[in-house]
Amino acid sequence: MIEPHKSVLLNEVLSLFEGAGEGAIVDCTLGYGGHAEALLDRYARITYIGVDRDQAAIDYATRRLARFGSRFSAIKASFAEAISAIKTPIAGVLADLGVSSPQLDNADRGFGFEAQTLDMRMDKNAPFSAADIVNGYDERELSRLFFEYGEEPRAKRIAALIVKNRPFHSAKALADLIAANLPRGRIHAATLIFQAIRIEVNDELRQLSAALDALENAKPSGAIVAVIAFHSLEDRIVKTYFKRWARSCICPPNALRCECGGARELGEILTKKPITASEDEARSNPRSRSAKLRAFAFKRAIF
Numbered sequence: 001m002i003e004p005h006k007s008v009l010l011n012e013v014l015s016l017f018e019g020a021g022e023g024a025i026v027d028c029t030l031g032y033g034g035h036a037e038a039l040l041d042r043y044a045r046i047t048y049i050g051v052d053r054d055q056a057a058i059d060y061a062t063r064r065l066a067r068f069g070s071r072f073s074a075i076k077a078s079f080a081e082a083i084s085a086i087k088t089p090i091a092g093v094l095a096d097l098g099v100s101s102p103q104l105d106n107a108d109r110g111f112g113f114e115a116q117t118l119d120m121r122m123d124k125n126a127p128f129s130a131a132d133i134v135n136g137y138d139e140r141e142l143s144r145l146f147f148e149y150g151e152e153p154r155a156k157r158i159a160a161l162i163v164k165n166r167p168f169h170s171a172k173a174l175a176d177l178i179a180a181n182l183p184r185g186r187i188h189a190a191t192l193i194f195q196a197i198r199i200e201v202n203d204e205l206r207q208l209s210a211a212l213d214a215l216e217n218a219k220p221s222g223a224i225v226a227v228i229a230f231h232s233l234e235d236r237i238v239k240t241y242f243k244r245w246a247r248s249c250i251c252p253p254n255a256l257r258c259e260c261g262g263a264r265e266l267g268e269i270l271t272k273k274p275i276t277a278s279e280d281e282a283r284s285n286p287r288s289r290s291a292k293l294r295a296f297a298f299k300r301a302i303f
């Protein structure tokens with residue numbers, strides 16, 4: 001079978017879940033089911049709940065994983081909402097953030113530089129698309145968005161260029177305009193702008209923080225949480241949560257002495273530094289080059 005999406009850091013993810021106990025692995029970003037299939041094959045003791053907000057991904061993965069019978073089930077939802085609703089014991093949580101290759105490559109989804117639409121919604125039923133942002137936000141809002149979510153130093157200039165030339169009806173027209181007006185570096189001149197628009201359309205950073213908040217509330221006993229981030233904003237969020245979860249003293253930083261009694265950590269960080277792709281993987285799958293995998297193990301509750 002030709003895989004529509006090559007799963008990143010697959011062996012590293014498999015090794016991290018070796019310590020996961022019995023129960024369900026919640027895959028927040030099921031996508032085309034590559035990580036799911038490998039984990040279900042490797043660990044006979046686990047069941048698997050796959051979440052995705054893209055119906056095309058859910059349909060494909062459901063066919064791919066049918067051989068696992070009742071060990072696999074799928075939920076079409078945003079992971080922030082799904083994770084707080086799951087009531088079965090959780091052995092692990094995986095989030096392989098961002099977009100899948102079919103989302104990027106399919107010209108009607110509007111994610112890629114050649115796309116003929118300006119859409120970028122992971123969930124095709126979501127009410128708000130890239131066109132609403134590009135054609136509707138004022139220049140200041142666009143500039144803020146490009147600066148905050150794209151970390152694009154030329155945010156102001158690009159916002160002014162867009163406002164002067166809109167409306168846009170395709171990602172290609174937008175990418176071509178930016179490329180024609182800005183010098184090309186190592187990456188396409190519109191890369192960071194597209195990243196910013198995609199994050200805004202899909203509310204990606206809030207989704208991530210809300211899912212981590214839900215896990216912090218649930219404190220799933222013994223669960224392993226593994227997150228693969230593809231840009232620094234996401235990675236920073238994951239790192240900050242994991243660091244906070246691992247603190248044994250939760251007194252405010254300005255407290256003169258510890259009053260919380262210590263031993264308040266929720267568990268331990270399993271990756272002191274993020275795991276990144278090997279040279280071989282980076283060569284064979286360019287998407288893996290920006291991937292950073294961090295993991296955390298919740299401590300087991302004592303009853």
Ligand SMILES: C[S@@+](CC[C@H](N)C(=O)[O-])C[C@H]1O[C@@H](n2cnc3c(N)ncnc32)[C@H](O)[C@@H]1O
Pocket residue numbers: 005006007008028029030031032033034035036051052053054057077078079080096097098099100122204207
């Ligand atoms: C990188 S792909 C996952 C690939 C998958 N791990 C595999 O091996 O095939 C990311 C997937 O997550 C989904 N996704 C991203 N953010 C989401 C969110 N907040 N809620 C639900 N699904 C999300 C996307 O629709 C996409 O299908």
